[in-house]
Amino acid sequence: MKHTDNWEEWLKAQQQDLDALEPRANHWQQIAKALDEQAKPAPSYVWIWKVAAMLLLVLSVALLVERNYRLNPAEKEVNLASVNPKLQEVETYYTQLIAERQLEMSSLSEQAPELEKTFASDLQTLDLVYEQLKETLINNNNDPKIQDAMILNLQLRISILNQQVQILQQVKHVKNHETTSI
Numbered sequence: 001m002k003h004t005d006n007w008e009e010w011l012k013a014q015q016q017d018l019d020a021l022e023p024r025a026n027h028w029q030q031i032a033k034a035l036d037e038q039a040k041p042a043p044s045y046v047w048i049w050k051v052a053a054m055l056l057l058v059l060s061v062a063l064l065v066e067r068n069y070r071l072n073p074a075e076k077e078v079n080l081a082s083v084n085p086k087l088q089e090v091e092t093y094y095t096q097l098i099a100e101r102q103l104e105m106s107s108l109s110e111q112a113p114e115l116e117k118t119f120a121s122d123l124q125t126l127d128l129v130y131e132q133l134k135e136t137l138i139n140n141n142n143d144p145k146i147q148d149a150m151i152l153n154l155q156l157r158i159s160i161l162n163q164q165v166q167i168l169q170q171v172k173h174v175k176n177h178e179t180t181s182i
Contacts, residue, residue, distance in 0.1 A: 091154065097158050
C-alpha cells in the first residue's frame with residue numbers, strides 16, 4: 001500500500017506540470033488552421049502547364065488522325081482489288097461513266113451555276129456513303145450484300161447525274177429559246 005501512496009503523492013505534486021502538457025482547448029483549431037494554410041491551392045501558373053499538356057495531346061492525336069487519313073485512300077484501293085478484283089473492275093467502269101457525266105455537267109452548268117452547287121452536294125453525300133461501304137467491305141471480308149450496296153450506289157450516282165444533265169440541257173434549251181425569241 002505504501003507503494004501506491006507514493007504514486008498518488010507524486011501525481012499530486014506533479015499535477016500542475018502534467019496539466020501543462022495537455023493541449024489547450026483551441027490547440028486543435030490552431031493545428032487545423034496551419035494545415036489549411038499548407039493546403040492552399042497551387043500557384044496560378046500550374047494550370048498553364050496543364051493546358052499546354054492537353055494541347056500537346058490534342059495536337060498529337062489530330063496529326064496522327066490526319067496522317068492516317070491521308071494514307072488510307074491508297075491502301076483502300078489496293079485492298080479493294082485484293083478483296084474482289086471484279087468489284088474493282090465494276091468500280092473503275094462506273095467511275096469513268098461518272099467522270100464523263102460530270103464533265104458534261106460542267107459544260108452545261110454555265111447556264112445555271114446555282115443548280116450545280118445543289119447537284120454537287122447530292123453527289124458528295126453519295127460519295128461519302130460509298131467510301132463508308134468500301135471500308136465496311138474491306139473490314140467484313142467481301143460481304144455480297146455490301147458489294148451489292150456499293151454497285152447500287154454507283155448506279156444511283158449515274159442515274160442522278162443523267163437526270164441532272166437532262167435538267168441542265170432543258171435549262172439551256174429554255175434560255176436559248178428566250179434569247180432567240182427576243
